[in-house]
Amino acid sequence: MLKVEDLHTYYGRAHILADVGFEVVQGEVLVLLGRNGAGKSTTMKSIMGLVPPARGRILFQGTDITGKQPFEISRLGLGYVPEDRRVFTELTVEENLEVGRRPPNTHAPAWTPEKLFAVFPNLARMRNRPGGQMSGGEQQMLTIARTLMGNPAFLLLDEPSEGLAPVIIEQMAKTILDLKREGLTVLLSEQNLRFARAVADRALIIEKGRIRFTGTMAELMANEAVRAQYLSL
DSSP states (O other), X not given: OEEEEEEEEEETTEEEEEEEEXXXXXXXXXXXXXXXXXXXXXXXXXXXXXXXXXXXXXXXXTEEOTTXXXXXXXXXXXXXXXXXXXXXXXXXXXXXXXXXXXXXXXXXXXXXXXXXXXXXXXXXXTTTSBGGGSOHHHHHHHHHHHHHTTOOSEEEEESTTTTOOHHHHHHHHHHHHHHXXXXXXXXXXXXOHHHHHHHOSEEEEEETTEEEEEXXXXXXXXXXXXXXXXXXX
């Protein structure tokens, strides 16, 4: 569904991503693991056109999206949830959802506020609450729900568990699995290995802008040397 080939991305003269390449197949959850500064968020932003790559190619459902504007990529069915939870603080939960509304996509699940409230029961209980009066975990769920109102076929989640309490992380894991059952394909970046293990089918490890490991979650958990080298603090 998504294919990244030989991706090179720079911030100014700093070479952040080098030779990054991977594929995501329809219906799977693929996790991009790595320490802070490894290149996870830059990979996401490169795919979405927020940080245009200097070299390489990105294919989404067979269409070359390299160099396209973020709004063009979004209209093709890619939904992006950034790590900084950009909710509209003055708008209520329901109003935030309406901001994200787009027509149904024939190749993706169709979402309505009521369907999202079933997936995110916490949001259902605060539908009239302004976004600025919500906890970090609630804002994260609202950000995901608002992105789903665009009816994407593919969801990019950047550090969805960061800064959340353990009970909210468990709810987040359940939500991602629910979305997978709805037919969404998910690429998420994470540092929390336990969370990743609960939701992902396969894992990539990125270190200093290069992919260092590709395999199933079972293969990663069985490889203590790789985890110690690239994921331990």
